[in-house]
Amino acid sequence: LxxxxxxxxxxxxxxxxxxxxxxxxxxxxxxxxxxxxxxELAVGEALSNAYLHAYDQAAGPxxxxxxxxxxxxxxxxxxxxxGLPFEPKFPKPPDPGRGxxxxxxxxxxxxxxxxxxxxxxxxxxxxLRMAIRLK
Amino acid sequence: MEETTPNQVLQVRIEDTxxxxxxxxxxxxxxxxxxxxxxxxxxxxxxxxxxxxxxxxLKYLDMSGVRVLEEVHRKRTQRGQPIAxxxxxxxxxxxxxxxxxxxxxxxxxxIGKALEFLQGKGRS
Numbered sequence: 578l579x580x581x582x583x584x585x586x587x588x589x590x591x592x593x594x595x596x597x598x599x600x601x602x603x604x605x606x607x608x609x610x611x612x613x614x615x616x617e618l619a620v621g622e623a624l625s626n627a628y629l630h631a632y633d634q635a636a637g638p639x640x641x642x643x644x645x646x647x648x649x650x651x652x653x654x655x656x657x658x659x660g661l662p663f664e665p666k667f668p669k670p671p672d673p674g675r676g677x678x679x680x681x682x683x684x685x686x687x688x689x690x691x692x693x694x695x696x697x698x699x700x701x702x703x704x705l706r707m708a709i710r711l712k
Numbered sequence: 713m714e715e716t717t718p719n720q721v722l723q724v725r726i727e728d729t730x731x732x733x734x735x736x737x738x739x740x741x742x743x744x745x746x747x748x749x750x751x752x753x754x755x756x757x758x759x760x761x762x763x764x765x766x767x768x769x770l771k772y773l774d775m776s777g778v779r780v781l782e783e784v785h786r787k788r789t790q791r792g793q794p795i796a797x798x799x800x801x802x803x804x805x806x807x808x809x810x811x812x813x814x815x816x817x818x819x820x821x822x823i824g825k826a827l828e829f830l831q832g833k834g835r836s
Contacts, residue, residue, distance in 0.1 A: 593744055618772070625775065683807060686810045687806070
């Protein structure tokens with residue numbers, strides 16, 4: 578198992594750099610371009626959730642963990658914020674009248690496996706785990 | 713007319729012909745570019761011409777951008793002037809399909825198809 582951990586603040590430019598690193602990690606282990614784009618967008622939405630909901634658009638600590646397993650890449654976003662303002666589950670199907678939860682729905686549809694935990698695996702905040710299978 | 717985000721990841725070019733106004737987005741629309749993305753799209757809400765938002769050179773779009781797009785489309789539709797989207801990268805198309813935006817806003821392959829929709833079915 579190979580792991581890379583990044584710890585940074587939820588500042589928009591940092592979030593962009595982090596999602597691009599997720600895409601680069603996917604490419605580095607042989608993911609197809611579209612699969613790298615899938616994990617990039619899923620990680621981007623998870624980081625947006627942390628920025629928008631866990632910290633109310635303020636800076637707060639977030640960690641991106643990328644783990645490579647044979648035939649699988651797993652990205653996990655941990656925040657230490659207040660959690661989501663709605664039930665931490667993956668809504669399906671999306672409701673156009675509903676303002677929240679779309680990001681989680683997108684994540685669930687983009688990746689091959691997804692899980693959400695609140696409080697997070699560190700006992701606080703939220704942890705969002707996303708995995709793509711590598712062909 | 714062209715606007716660029718401070719870190720140059722999103723470029724917006726607005727082009728007019730006699731029959732249509734095109735808003736061409738190039739690059740990436742994410743949380744670092746909400747002002748340019750929002751301003752460029754909301755600036756067209758009151759325009760009387762058919763509007764085509766050209767996504768063919770947009771490489772990345774997230775839900776923050778989708779929400780702006782939906783807001784603009786809803787307001788234009790209330791005025792009887794919906795918008796059409798031109799092209800999209802596979803990952804952008806996947807996002808639009810995942811949240812069913814492509815069922816509310818037509819995604820077409822040419823300006824001609826966009827005009828066909830905007831001057832016909834979209835106005836009814």
